[in-house]
Amino acid sequence: MFRFLTVLSLIWLMMMPAQAETNPKDxxxxxxxxxxxxxxxxxAELDKGPEFLLNLVEEHMLPIIDQxxxxxxxxxxxxxxxxxxxxxxxxxxFKRLLIKTYAxxxxxxxxxxxxxxxxxxxxxxxxxxxSSDIHVAGGAPVNLQYRLYQKTETQWLVYDATIAGLGLxxxxxxxxSDQIAKDGVDGMIAQLKSVEL
Numbered sequence: 001m002f003r004f005l006t007v008l009s010l011i012w013l014m015m016m017p018a019q020a021e022t023n024p025k026d027x028x029x030x031x032x033x034x035x036x037x038x039x040x041x042x043x044a045e046l047d048k049g050p051e052f053l054l055n056l057v058e059e060h061m062l063p064i065i066d067q068x069x070x071x072x073x074x075x076x077x078x079x080x081x082x083x084x085x086x087x088x089x090x091x092x093x094f095k096r097l098l099i100k101t102y103a104x105x106x107x108x109x110x111x112x113x114x115x116x117x118x119x120x121x122x123x124x125x126x127x128x129x130x131s132s133d134i135h136v137a138g139g140a141p142v143n144l145q146y147r148l149y150q151k152t153e154t155q156w157l158v159y160d161a162t163i164a165g166l167g168l169x170x171x172x173x174x175x176x177s178d179q180i181a182k183d184g185v186d187g188m189i190a191q192l193k194s195v196e197l
Contacts, residue, residue: 024128024148024156025119027064032114035060040111054197057099066149066157067095073159074172082185090185093192094172100195112137126150 038056045052071091072079079087117131127149133141147160160169179188 022154022156023119024146024150025116025130027148027156028130028132028146029116031060031064036111036114050197054099062095062099064158065098066151066159067091067098069157069159070094070098070169073169075176076173078177078180078185086185086189089189090192093189093195096195096197097172097192100197115141128156 035056039046042052068091071087071094074094075082075090082090112135114135115133117133120129120131121127127147130146130148132144132146134144135141142163145162146158147162148156148158151157160167162168176188179191183191
């Protein structure tokens with residue numbers, strides 16, 4: 001049901017918080033340095049099974065992502081028409097899907113360089129796009145753009161990311177919309193709850 005392009009899921013590899021940063025590029029780079037180092041230093045743990053990756057994602061990634069905002073964006077027009085209980089259940093199920101998606105993406109990381117471009121801000125300076133390139137063996141770099149907004153003076157949160165114009169939120173929104181048309185909101189939520197970690 002919720003198939004997703006592996007390369008698109010790589011966009012979140014660097015989105016784990018290490019410390020509070022006031023510049024969105026610093027947020028991305030600092031968390032990238034910490035988490036990717038943990039992946040490389042714990043290959044034995046990775047080989048034992050998914051538990052290490054799942055815990056790594058939940059501990060380091062989720063706090064930097066605005067899960068409620070992402071859930072609302074991913075559900076699109078359906079968000080306003082569902083009950084608060086359904087919103088809560090959807091957000092929790094979507095979190096499970098994100099954890100699984102991100103954990104799967106970690107397996108693809110092999111220690112190649114990651115380079116960053118300049119940050120692009122909107123006019124009010126409260127939203128930003130951080131561009132990066134993941135260098136892969138035997139191929140052209142994969143360009144990733146992280147979309148963040150400034151929640152407080154010292155906190156930037158991720159709400160979406162894109163690769164080659166294809167957004168994570170937009171991709172999931174299309175999948176959820178198709179599932180709702182087929183099974184209804186409750187059926188779609190039940191599918192999310194059944195995602196195995």
